[in-house]
Amino acid sequence: MGILDSLSDFWTQREADFIRLDSSETEYGPGPLLVLYQVPPNIDDDEINDMISDGAPQAHRKKCRIYRLTEQDDAVLDMTLEKSLNYMMDTTIAGSSSAKGTTTRGVPVLLFSGFRNDEMMATYNILGQEIYHEMGGQLSPACAKAVPNAMGKQLRQVLGEIAGDHTSATSGDLSSS
16 A cells, blocks of 8 residues: 555544645634744754745744743643643743754654644645754654644643654554544
C-alpha cells in the first residue's frame, strides 16, 4: 500500500474526528497565536515572524504572538486548551523565545489560534518545509487549529492527539486510532 492509499484510508476512518478547513475567513480562539511544540530551537523567532509575515499577512499585522512550549512547561501543559491559549496570549511577547537551547524529541507540533484557515495553511506550508529541513528530512511537523470541541481538553492531551494523528496519517499505521 502506497503513502497516498494510507492517507486516504486514514482520512476515511477518522473523518468524524476532524474539522474541514475551507477558505473561510473565520478565526477561532485567542490570537493570533502560534504555539510551537518540539520545534527545533535553531529556527529563531525572527525567522518565524518573517514566515508568518509571508504566509499570514493579516495575522502578522495584528501582532501575532509566538509561544515556544517545552516538555518542562507542566503548569501550562496541564491547563485546558482554552486556559492555556489565554495564558500564552497574556504572558508572551511577540518575538520572545522561551525555548532557546532545548532539544526536540518527538513530532513537532504547530498549533494555531485566532488565524484564518487560508493564512494558517500558508504559514504551515512555509514553516513546515523549514522544520522538515532542520530535522534532516526525518520528520514533518503536525499542524492543528484551535477548535471549539478541543477547548475543554488538557493541552497535553491535545498535543498528544495531534502528534499521534499526524504519525498515524504519515506512517500508514491505523492501529493506534
